[in-house]
Amino acid sequence: MIPGGTSYSPRRDAAILIVDDAPASLSVLRKMMVEQGYHTYIATSGERAVQIAKRVHPDLILLDVVMPGMGGLETCRQLKANPLTQRIPIIFISARTETEDVVAGFDTGAVDYIGKPLRMAEVCARVRAQLQMRIDTETQQEQADRLRTIVNSMAEGLLVIEPDGRVQFTNPACDHYLGYREGELAGRTLFDLLNPLVAQEYLDYFARYAADPETAHSHGTREVIIRHKLGTSVCMDLTLTPMYSRQPLFIGLLHDITHHKMSEDALQRAAMVDPLTKIPNRRHFDTFLEKEWQRAMRSGAPLSLVVLDVDHFKLYNDTLGHAAGDICLQQVAQAINAHALRATDLAARYGGEEFVLLFAETDADSAHALAESIRTHVEALQLPHPRSITSAWITVSVGVATIYPHHMDNTESLFIAADQAMYEAKENGRNQVRATKTSNAPIDALTAMASH
Numbered sequence: 001m002i003p004g005g006t007s008y009s010p011r012r013d014a015a016i017l018i019v020d021d022a023p024a025s026l027s028v029l030r031k032m033m034v035e036q037g038y039h040t041y042i043a044t045s046g047e048r049a050v051q052i053a054k055r056v057h058p059d060l061i062l063l064d065v066v067m068p069g070m071g072g073l074e075t076c077r078q079l080k081a082n083p084l085t086q087r088i089p090i091i092f093i094s095a096r097t098e099t100e101d102v103v104a105g106f107d108t109g110a111v112d113y114i115g116k117p118l119r120m121a122e123v124c125a126r127v128r129a130q131l132q133m134r135i136d137t138e139t140q141q142e143q144a145d146r147l148r149t150i151v152n153s154m155a156e157g158l159l160v161i162e163p164d165g166r167v168q169f170t171n172p173a174c175d176h177y178l179g180y181r182e183g184e185l186a187g188r189t190l191f192d193l194l195n196p197l198v199a200q201e202y203l204d205y206f207a208r209y210a211a212d213p214e215t216a217h218s219h220g221t222r223e224v225i226i227r228h229k230l231g232t233s234v235c236m237d238l239t240l241t242p243m244y245s246r247q248p249l250f251i252g253l254l255h256d257i258t259h260h261k262m263s264e265d266a267l268q269r270a271a272m273v274d275p276l277t278k279i280p281n282r283r284h285f286d287t288f289l290e291k292e293w294q295r296a297m298r299s300g301a302p303l304s305l306v307v308l309d310v311d312h313f314k315l316y317n318d319t320l321g322h323a324a325g326d327i328c329l330q331q332v333a334q335a336i337n338a339h340a341l342r343a344t345d346l347a348a349r350y351g352g353e354e355f356v357l358l359f360a361e362t363d364a365d366s367a368h369a370l371a372e373s374i375r376t377h378v379e380a381l382q383l384p385h386p387r388s389i390t391s392a393w394i395t396v397s398v399g400v401a402t403i404y405p406h407h408m409d410n411t412e413s414l415f416i417a418a419d420q421a422m423y424e425a426k427e428n429g430r431n432q433v434r435a436t437k438t439s440n441a442p443i444d445a446l447t448a449m450a451s452h
């Protein structure tokens with residue numbers, strides 16, 4: 001939009017307002033303009049000229065300087081003072097051609113000054129030149145307006161950054177994303193917005209670009225954490241493109257990916273949870289075990305693994321149906337999960353009707369006690385198992401292994417030991433806890449324990 005709210009578009013049949021109190025010169029000028037294909041309006045006084053100009057917005061005004069009443073200079077002043085008419089180019093036409101007359105004409109805002117007697121070809125050429133200039137200016141203005149509208153209404157945040165990392169311009173979306181008022185970010189540096197290491201990386205890139213624009217090209221898109229004005233962090237994609245005008249500048253486009261990030265996190269969390277029982281899955285457990293194993297190797301603390309398998313679960317499914325089996329697994333899972341109380345404990349569904357628990361910094365005795373507690377908890381749920389030969393209720397067989405992690409060993413050996421103990425529990429009548437010793441355990445921690 002042009003200031004004043006009026007927008008123009010280039011016109012072939014330009015409209016020209018001719019202002020002259022002398023009917024003879026008025027009619028000569030008019031005839032000439034009409035012959036050139038222009039549309040004409042005429043006014044015989046300054047006052048009338050102002051009225052017509054406000055109403056019809058001509059593309060050009062040919063204005064006589066000496067008129068009774070309001071003269072040409074005053075008419076020009078009034079037209080330039082009014083936002084509706086101030087952009088209309090005015091050419092003075094006058095027999096007064098002293099230097100001070102011409103200077104006064106230009107000083108009031110005229111674009112040209114033609115002396116009488118008129119040389120018609122010259123008048124036409126000057127009119128044509130002014131109309132062409134007006135069209136060029138309007139085209140540039142329209143392009144600038146269009147660009148401004150795009151920049152102001154785009155959803156992406158836009159920053160123009162100077163080679164020293166200073167922000168030169170931001171659009172409303174950028175201000176909004178980062179919590180700033182209009183213009184408030186201008187003058188701040190990348191160090192106000194980004195982690196210092198990341199900001200420095202950008203500055204290094206700017207320097208590389210300044211040294212050799214050919215090889216630096218585009219910096220591409222990267223995920224950045226930007227400091228919101230309130231101190232919180234906003235996760236965004238920042239696409240940086242160099243632009244060379246009078247000096248190198250960098251255009252940053254910010255795309256908000258907070259929501260995308262949140263769903264990515266949710267997906268990541270979902271990938272770690274067993275969908276049926278809502279407790280951690282095998283993948284989560286394996287990662288956790290690996291981490292705790294490394295930690296225990298450094299600290300020298302014992303690591304205990306408990307493996308649980310629901311007894312006669314095939315029979316349970318066959319008797320009560322798969323759906324009942326699912327509900328049963330959910331209840332058993334909750335009972336087991338209730339025993340993973342510390343940050344270094346983790347219960348998981350390892351597959352089918354098999355569950356595992358890791359107790360870090362837990363020796364064999366404590367692990368055994370915990371396993372026994374879980375076994376009684378499951379039995380106490382009193383989930384009827386009508387055809388079980390072990391118990392009237394759902395029960396679990398539990399194997400426990402404790403190890404002092406060592407770089408010669410791996411998590412596999414811990415699993416083998418716990419599984420072996422669990423199979424012993426099955427073979428010995430189910431619904432019981434068995435523990436097995438691992439080869440590298442210190443003597444005082446050897447835990448060949450059988451219970452129940």
Ligand SMILES: Nc1nc2c(ncn2[C@@H]2O[C@H](COP(=O)(O)OP(=O)(O)OP(=O)(O)O)[C@@H](O)[C@H]2O)c(=O)[nH]1
Binds near residue numbers: 322326
């Ligand atoms: N309802 C249900 N059943 C499952 C699920 N995953 C595995 N199972 C069943 O669990 C049963 C496991 O049976 P088996 O491995 O033969 O062992 P079991 O019947 O529990 O007998 P023991 O382990 O010897 O006491 C199979 O029938 C599987 O179909 C599940 O997500 N839902």
